[in-house]
Amino acid sequence: MNFGIGDQRDRHRWRIRAVRGGRWVRERSRKGLSSLPHLFTLANLAFGVGSLILTMQGEWRLASLMVVGSLVADGLDGRLARWLKADGEFGRELDSLADVVAFGVAPAVLLHQMALYQLGYFGLAVTIVFPLCGALRLARFNVIATSGYFVGVPITAAGTLLSTMAFYFLQETTAAPAPHxxxxxxxxxxxxMISSIPYPDFKKRSKGAGLQFWPVVGPVVALGALLWAAGWNPWAVILMPLTAYVVLGPWLVVVKKWDEKVQPWLAGANRR
Structure with a gap:
């Protein structure tokens, strides 16, 4: 009888250890998955460094495509962080460091090697200003809490637009663009990037905060006209949506000013 009681106690003791061991495995697995977004952030940084190396080697087309790879990695790390609930201060700071290289320094150096070097010190100054403004934009993003919109155009959109523009000029045009x-x-x-113009954040917009239809009609129509003028060139199809997003912020500001100032004035004039 005593042997049976001791055996039950041993079994109970091993069961507790097994439960604790399973909990330890689950906790370690959760910590391992929480590091997965950081790997994509590091991939974003690696693509940016690769773009710089390819630019120095004269492989400008590949360098511009590397920035597009950074955009894909940057989008995946944010989605994974939200899905795994692993977003935090460390990931936010690491993401900013990667973005300033991949979308600030890399596109600026690429365009300097392509065209801006011909402008001498002015071209050098323009090359330096772009990543500096991108760094200021990222620093502000880390300290300002917003929901559903960005303050200033995101550096990811600005840097990818420049790189896509470079690829378009290299791939689909025979003549160099005008110097200006x-x-x-x-x-x-x-x-x-450093302006206070709000840009919609389509990933975090709530269901009740959707954009109205009619203010977006202008950029959509302009985008369609530009694509038609470009003959539905596949590289223009990539370039034009980024251009439309950059234009969307100022356009929505103009629409808001129209609603607040011009329409009431027109209504008063009509009543007279």
């Missing part, structure tokens, strides 16, 4: 096109685009995007 690239620096103008870079300076405009630099300003939009």
């Amino acid at each position: 096109v690239i620096p103008s685009a870079m300076l405009l995007l630099s300003y939009l």
